[in-house]
Amino acid sequence: MPDLPDTLFYRTPLSWAAERGNEHIVKLLLAQNGVDPNTPCDQGRTPLLWAVNSRQESIVKLLLGDTKVDPNTPDDLHNRTPLFWAVENGHLGIIKLLLHKKKVNPNIPEYYTPLHWAAEHDDEDVNLPDTARTGFQAWPTDVVKLLIERKDVDHNSFDGEGQTPLVDVVISNHKNVVEQLLEAGEADANWGDKNGQTSLHWSAGLGNEGIVRLFLRLQNIDPNPSDISGKAPLSCAAANGLEGVVKIFLETKDVNLCFADDNGRTPLEWARLRRHKNVVNLLQECKGVILRPRDGISLTLPLDTVRGLGPDMRMRVPKDSDQAKTGNYNILTLATITVTNDNPLKQTIYPHRGIRTAAFADYVYERDSECTFTGRPLTYKFKPRISFNAVHIYPLKYEEHWRAKGCNAWITSPPADLSVGMMNSVQNGMCLTPAAHILFDTFQVSINPVDNYAIVCFTPDAENMRF
Template identity: 30%
Template sequence: MLDTLPNELLLDIAKCLFTHRDINALARTNRHLFSLVDPYLYRSNPHESSSLALSWAAKHGRVETARKAIERGASGACRVLKKGSCTWKGYGKSGNSPGCTPLFQAIVEGCDEVVKLLLELPTTDVNHHGLYSRTPLFWAVKRSHYSITELLLTCDGIRPDEVDENGSTPLSYAAEVDDNAAVDILLGSDKVDADWRNAFGRTPLSLAAEEGNVISAWQLLDSGKVDPDSGDYKGQTPFSWAAKRCQFEMVMFLLDSGKIKPDSRDGRGRTPLFHAIQEAPLPYSNNEKVIQAILDLDEVDPDAADEDGMTPLACAAKSGNSTGVQLLLDTNKVNPTRTDRNGLTPLHHAAYMGQTEIIRLLLSRDDVDPNTPDNDSCPPLTHATMGGHKVIVEELLRSKKITDIDPRDVNGRTPLWWAVGTTISLWARQL
């Protein structure tokens, strides 16, 4: 019956329909209605439903549909407004988003041809910050769509170093996750700053070093575009980060490159050795191998103090890194009784922190005096009671090296005073 109606009336009927789904259903009734109503559907779409046809085509890789929508005025700057029409597979996001443009959807789904069409539109913003404040280039890198990454880098006006909400650029992200293909493509563009710093002063090389991504680090160093000793806002270099995270292969790679200073100091005057030794190692980590690799270097001073006068040995004793303490002592290049600016020795630090194994290591040496007072006249025994460590008190007393079990600090307080003050009655009786 519809076929008998004049075309003008059929178009009026289409205009009275509220949704484009209903208009599309009418168009699909027969060939005549399709040829008549389909052009109207595309013409009305850009103005009434924020170019849903173009967004749908971008999401599903339908090049012809995208071309038709563009020819009839669809904008590359439109946003998807229909709930559920914009999805990000693997990211747990769906629904409305101001960043869900057709270009965004085409890139996420890897639709190269649709991306090419959209990039030809003057309304398409290649630097638009969408979901998580990431640009189209960032999403192309994150989804490992390398041909689209290359295509975007050729665009006039693209700013490839735009950051996301985490402060990462496409290159820093690629280096951090060890996406070597993406790193290679990005380094091949003169538009990309290979030594760009994030809000914490971290460069792509620094992030790659922390994660142990040797190939990415090699790509960055080989590009000749990065400073291998660039410090972050704390002055920590890529080598320091590799040492800190016990990335043994990265440590050896950076050392073998001959491009780094293994004894460089950060803002606190600490060398990479400090960072390798400052925390107790996790089980099965390469901490011992990293420390030994650094200690084997002639240019590294294992007893170099930081701005507070603390040495790597004191740092290891404080943190409970017994392996590090033993390795340092084995070098015969460190002074186990060296004091910091507060007069604290490694034994003081170990006593206060309750590091039993390290206390035993230090007390076994003839050159360690457990009676040495700090600037407040407190020996290690006092620090052990301050910290509330009964076992440490027992170890110190058992060593037979304590010459005075009742030393007074500058305020006249004794270890017994601290023991009672901390309600450790058993210790009080023992003392």
């Protein structure tokens, strides 16, 4: 039987003939009706895979000419297709034969494609002895060129780490391959891996100056992307003390020098934290020193103005009740600031008592089972006023201001007795412990509605707030 495999390796006659390059036998076997050209051996390798790995170009051509041959069957050991093995072996003729066939899928295996391998390995990575160069006709850069010329190649497929071929080649610091991928125009330079790090993050953090310049010249590049910790590429470079990369960012338009991460650290603060003196000087002398108070707004003052301040003051403006000194400030923030003529509403401790607020308090206690800030459970259910306060979010003392601003329109659950006013709707209330109430009324703790109603504390937390 012409298709009977042996008992040792479970390989068919076609498999052996394909590996050894015997064209005559391969043609005879393919002409037989009972021969399955896709029968794998015990390692899951088909005759085509054996021919590819043995660099038998003429046999590969014969097999691809048979319509019954599946050119995408991977092996069992490495899960690699014939195209993948041809790319890794660098055999230019076989790669061209496979890519010429429309049936060949260039994007498998899905999580590490041939383009990933070729992009990740530079010409210098290939260090074969002279005796092994037979059949090795293509360097990785040549292979990348062949792959990206095929229109159905996915330039943005990602591996198990969420990294695209472009990210891989940046990590490997292969500038020539980066140029190839960018010139093709399909690679997404703003793609972030599973940690949110883009190609610019990686190149900046690794100090690949030439690649950083390539990315910052792109029209569609985001120079200030943030990873899962909120860190921007400039902060990566500053944290690693990469003076050359920092200089490139300082020369680039639209780079946010004051971009703060989720811990509130700017590039300058990262450089100071890691004691990179030259980077600190660069960032200070470029546009001033970044002063960041605890409420999240960054102030930038000219270097000459700040030199007289102590070292600690250069990095942080303390939160206190004193007004800022008269002068010119650049206020830098990720949020939008609207300047109005409204007078600030100064808060004071305000006891919420009286006939009008009695029903309001009852509704708040009925709705809430704990302190909004601390999570302390509501005790003394029948007399909750002993240990808890029903607090107006918008101060009751500013009722006229509430009405003038048309805030009544926001209330969708009005109080049962409309005569007490819309401000006494349970929507404008929350349950707090007396200590938390004092902190709220004196602006030492607040709620940020933009950040999923996160609790923000501007003072040392002695109440165990649940942030």
